[in-house]
Amino acid sequence: MYGAYGLLREEEVTRTTTIDLPAVALGQRAFEIALARSGVETVWFERHNSNPVTEIPSHWPEAYREVMQARIDLIEANKDIRLIERSEYKRRWSIEPWDRREAAALRGWLLNAAEQEELWFEEQDGYTVPRPLTVNQLADALRHDEDVQAVASLYAADHLGKRDASLAAVVEAEHVPYAAALRYKDSGLRKRAQWEQVWEQQREEDRTGKRLDIKVPPKYTGADFLKHSYWSNRGKLDVPKERFISYPGASPGSDTSLLLGWAGWNHRDQADALVGFIRSRVESGGWEKEDPRFVPLLAGLREVMPWVHQWYGGHDEEWDGNPAEEFQAALDNGRTERGLSESDLTNWRPEKKTRGRKSSA
Template sequence: MDPTGSTAPHHPEVFPAGWTRRRHPIHREAGPDWDTTVRGILRERMLDLCEAPRLWFDAAAEDRHPVARSVRKLSELLGAEEEFTALAALYAPEESILDVLLELLADEQVPQAAPLRYKPSGLNKRRRWEELWEAQRHTDSSSTTEDRRERGGLDEAVPVPPRFTSADFFKSSYWKQRGKFDIPNERFTSFPSSVAPLPPSTLIGWAGWDARARAQVVLDLLEADAHAHAQRPESALPLLRALAEVLPWVRAGHALDPASPLDDDEALSHAYEHHITRLGLSTEDVSSWRPPAPKRGRPRKDG
């Protein structure tokens, strides 16, 4: 009798080559349970629906004008869509559409303004990377295609800044989205004014916008709050900082695509300068702006 207790004959067709008979079952590492797997699928599909371009462009505009949405407004729009509401009911049966959306977006958005993304160490690294990019843009604009091909990359005269770490970011989710080279991988951008948990009033944008669209959105937000900013000029600094950071990429986009409208790009820069002058601020005020220290506790839901 087989010492394992089996009465099965020792035939190749019963135990194919490479198989080993064991007295005890093979223990395999446990994977995610079924509920976790299903929730992950539901989450990804709902996030895909949140990225629908129709949510991020004004349907009434003829030129596909980009538009930011508050989390609350986004929940109203998605709450009118049958597929999203059905998925949300499966994902969190006891939660409202707004609560589901707040959970979904919390780790999928990254603020547009750098001081709301990085701690001081990260801001310092970001500044050094921006200096490198500016030097590279200057080199590219003053050299021929053949020169750039022969050089084959970054200007060796400019030292490469250090890589980012998780300790450089205010939130671990920002680090997960950006990584050590701070490469945007998030689905959404946001326009908050402080480092705090995501409240319903936070304005969200689509990461699928190009630099020109992002700049236009920020200008629209500045115009919409022009009266409030006139009363408290410092309240415009988070948006002005976001605009200042995106304008170099607008100009870089024109350099890569000379067919793009240069007048529009210049108009964006002039609008930025106009808002600074109108509010009695300076470019130094914008570049030196830092958010107030984060407050502890959960955000209010009546915003």
């Protein structure tokens, strides 16, 4: 190619070209050997997890060793070739180790299996409703799928060392809590409040057709989130990219594993799930009406309601009613029964865990 562009003479092209190509390992390309010999300070080898090679490998065929030496000589002698034969212009042989690629593939396969839509809905009284599942329930639902069990066993054996915790480990970084106070630190909650104001102004524009002077809300940073996994799933614009919604503290009493919803649920489904939690925990979960665990559930319902009003505020044939009106009534009744104000829900924060030394006897 260099010859075609007139950078090398015909005899130089002949001297540096061959069809007898042995296997060349990372760090053994001509420019890499020349770079290693030059003594120039570089992070190329460290970044690619390779060792600098200064000598042409002796196990190569003699003809290829001569070609390689001719290439190195050209790099050192020809300033034009030397300018191009630099690491900045070379393809990076940066391939993740096989065990990491295998782990990512197995984990992705299991997550796709756990996201099958039919797992997250069920029929009740002729209606299709969202079906929340604890991690244990999700594992039970997949237990009879032979493919899932085979992949889970392989993933656990090679990458976890135990099988029982495999599904919990797989979903650990793929869920984000339903309520803002469970997602953000105080700085993130302040930004969230500004975003909510912007959304309400946009809805006002839609209602009136009058353009408002809406200020651009601040972007989030990793420091605004309570966990790095929440940040990596949401990013600076807080766009949901997680696979699951988590409901910490809302699991039924007989199952303490994390309660999950599907991130593929729309806002109506999310509200329906929360209303279902509130009803079932009173009727069959053994929670007293004054139980403080209801407060975050009602706070989460309050957060999703503006979107339910926006998208499901009219008569819904499938629903056979107005979903927004029904869920708003459930929220209002839930607050009234527990003597909670709107600000009580807005200001709710999870109890902070404290660290400290155990007192000595």
